[in-house]
Amino acid sequence: MVYIHENPDWPAFSWSAEALTGPLAAVRHKQGYLLGRLQSIGFALRDEANLLALTQDVVKSSEIEGEMLDRKQVRSSLARRLGVDIGALAPVDRHVEGVVEMMLDATQHYARPLTAERLFSWHAALFPTGRSGLARITVGAWRTAQSGPMQVVSGPAGRERVHFEAPDADRLDAEMNGFIAWFNASQPLDPVLKAAIAHLWFVTIHPFEDGNGRIARALADMLLARSENSPQRFYSISAQIQARRRDYYDILEATQRGDLDITQWLLWFLACLDAALDGADTMLAAILAKEHFWRHHAAEPLNPRQRQLLNRLLDGFEGKLTTSKWAAIARTSQDTALRDIDDLRRRGLLIRDPQGGRSTSYSLAALP
Numbered sequence: 478m479v480y481i482h483e484n485p486d487w488p489a490f491s492w493s494a495e496a497l498t499g500p501l502a503a504v505r506h507k508q509g510y511l512l513g514r515l516q517s518i519g520f521a522l523r524d525e526a527n528l529l530a531l532t533q534d535v536v537k538s539s540e541i542e543g544e545m546l547d548r549k550q551v552r553s554s555l556a557r558r559l560g561v562d563i564g565a566l567a568p569v570d571r572h573v574e575g576v577v578e579m580m581l582d583a584t585q586h587y588a589r590p591l592t593a594e595r596l597f598s599w600h601a602a603l604f605p606t607g608r609s610g611l612a613r614i615t616v617g618a619w620r621t622a623q624s625g626p627m628q629v630v631s632g633p634a635g636r637e638r639v640h641f642e643a644p645d646a647d648r649l650d651a652e653m654n655g656f657i658a659w660f661n662a663s664q665p666l667d668p669v670l671k672a673a674i675a676h677l678w679f680v681t682i683h684p685f686e687d688g689n690g691r692i693a694r695a696l697a698d699m700l701l702a703r704s705e706n707s708p709q710r711f712y713s714i715s716a717q718i719q720a721r722r723r724d725y726y727d728i729l730e731a732t733q734r735g736d737l738d739i740t741q742w743l744l745w746f747l748a749c750l751d752a753a754l755d756g757a758d759t760m761l762a763a764i765l766a767k768e769h770f771w772r773h774h775a776a777e778p779l780n781p782r783q784r785q786l787l788n789r790l791l792d793g794f795e796g797k798l799t800t801s802k803w804a805a806i807a808r809t810s811q812d813t814a815l816r817d818i819d820d821l822r823r824r825g826l827l828i829r830d831p832q833g834g835r836s837t838s839y840s841l842a843a844l845p
Contacts, residue, residue, distance in 0.1 A: 479734075480641065480642060480681075480733055480734060481681060481732065481733050481734070481735060481736070481737065482643070482644050482652075482681055482682070482733075484736060484737055486737055487737065488655070488656075488678060488737075489737055490674060490678075490737050490738075490739050491737055491738050491739070492738060492739055492740040492743055493738075493740045496740050496744065497670070497740070497743055497744065497747070500744060500747040500748070500751070501667060501669060501670065501747060503751060504669060504747055504750050504751050504754065505667075505669065507751065507754040507755070508669075508704070508705060508754060511711060511712070511754055511757050511758070511761075512705060512707070512711075514761060515711060515761070518765070522764055522765070522768055523709065524559070524561050525561070525764055526709075526711050526757075526760065526761060526764050527559070527709040527710060527711065528552065528555055528556060528559060528561050528563070529760060529764070530710045530711050530712055530713050530757070530760065531555050531559075531580065531581075531584070531710050531713075532548060532551050532552045532555055533713040533715075533716050534580065534698065534710060534713040534714075534715045534716065535551045535555070535576055535577060535580050536548050536551055537713060537715040537716040537718070537719040538576075538580075538690075538691050538694045538695075538715035538718075538719075539576060539691065540719050541690060541691075541694075541715065541718055541719050541722055541725070542690055542691060546573055546576065547567075547573065549567040550567050550568070550569045550570065550573045551573055551576075551577060552567075553566040553567040553568075553569055554569045554573055554574055554577040555577055555581070558577065558578075558581055559581075564785070571605045572605060572606075574602075575601075575602035575603055575604075575605050576602070576603060576691070578602045579599040579602050579603060579691075579692070579695055580695055580698070582595070582598075582599065583599075583695040583696065583698055583699040583702075584698055584699060584702050584708055584710055585708045586708075587699045587700075587702035587703050587708060588703065590661045591657050591660045591661055591696075591699075592657065593653060593657065596653075596684075596692065597617040597618060598617070599692055599695065600616060600617055600618075600685050600688055600692065601616050601617035603687075603688045603691060603692075604616045604687070604688065609686065609687040609688075614686040614687055615685075615686055619646070619649040619650070619653065619684045619685065620646055620649070620683075620684065620685055620686045621646050622645070622646040622647065624646070624686055626642055626643075626645075627642065627643040627646075627683045627686070628640075628641065628642045628643070629641040629642075629730075640726070640730045641729075641730060641733045641734070643681065643682065643683035644681075644682060644683075649682070649684050652682045652684070653682065653684055656675075656678055656679065656682060659678075660675060660696070667704075668700050668701070668703050668704035669700075669701065669704050669747070669750065670743060671700050672696075672697040672698075672699075672700035672701050672704065672746075673697070673742065673743050673746035673747070674739070674743075675693070675696045675697060675700055676693045676694065676696065676697040676746065677729070677732060677739060677742055679692065679693040679696055680693045680729065681733055694714070694715050694718070697714065698710065698714070698715075701714070701750075711757050711760075711761070712753040712754055712756060712757035712760075713753055713756070714749055714750055714753045716753065716756065717749040717750075717752045717753045717756070718749055720752075721749065724745070728741065728742055728745045729742075763791075763792075763793070766791070767788075767791040767792070769844070770787075770791060770841075770844065773844055774826065777824060777826070780817070782807045782809065782813075782817050783817050783820070783821060785806075785807065786798075786803060786806075786807070786817065786818075786821070787821070787826065787841070789806070790840070790841050791841070797830065797836075797838035797839075798838055798839045798840070799836075799837065799838050799839075800814045800815045800818060800837075801814075803817070803818065818839055822839070825842055826841070826842055827839045827840065827841065827842060828840055828841075828842045
């Protein structure tokens with residue numbers, strides 16, 4: 478088995494420009510359309526869209542690796558660092574802070590050069606305890622020969638299947654020097670394609686013991702920010718990769734076991750980006766609907782709990798809203814929760830869902 482990095486011309490990637498012309502043009506058109514729409518809304522709404530997209534990106538990038546982050550903690554950490562007022566902030570553990578710190582450094586400072594030290598700081602932020610799970614790992618430095626071959630494997634012990642084996646540790650200095658020089662250099666290459674290549678190239682080198690996928694996706698986001706010349710993110714490609722997680726690993730494996738023609742990987746990446754931009758349209762529509770709702774009900778005298786409840790519904794409440802759920806979220810009694818909800822029903826802001834009895838639930842009333 479010959480891996481892509483074992484080809485004598487590595488890393489001289491090639492691709493079919495003809496096959497990419499249409500998909501790349503479609504993505505670039507959608508990027509321009511989205512940024513144009515965002516220019517027509519206020520700063521506060523753009524900040525909200527940015528916060529929502531970054532929260533999704535951080536959460537979903539970790540989910541791809543099987544790590545579930547608390548969305549409220551991620552949102553609170555981002556809001557505090559970005560100066561966005563979201564009311565009370567949730568306590569945030571240092572692991573979440575580290576992931577957020579990496580993502581914001583990549584996207585807010587997208588124009589700064591990439592360096593080995595910058596990558597080391599990202600890696601250290603991802604693993605603040607020096608451990609991946611229970612295992613101690615080398616943090617803030619390239620992996621070493623002592624950690625053994627860096628392999629992507631699946632299957633039970635004794636019957637493992639090796640999907641990929643990265644370059645030996647003694648190649649890493651030269652490999653990463655070449656990658657970083659290419660990343661920082663100006664090339665006659667569309668930055669969207671550069672984002673896709675950087676993602677593939679970095680995970681193929683696999684320079685760290687763990688965290689390579691998350692850092693590769695941060696590097697892609699950094700180059701996408703350069704493609705738009707903007708630190709604000711309004712879509713999440715990680716969310717689309719998570720939705721296609723099995724296909725993601727399949728296309729990586731097929732590409733890493735092939736020759737240096739990476740056309741299929743680039744087409745797959747562009748399809749994910751295209752879907753992410755469609756998702757941004759949906760997100761923006763929800764934010765504009767929320768702004769319209771509050772403009773319509775600006776004169777309503779609501780208590781802080783009621784405002785929180787309505788915002789939770791406007792942001793996409795998971796499941797059905799019941800008095801018991803609201804009491805738990807607002808940390809109040811069932812009686813107080815019921816009074817809050819009944820008052821909103823009398824004002825015409827909430828409606829009772831058709832089913833009754835013990836399963837009574839409530840939804841937002843449609844605007845007239």
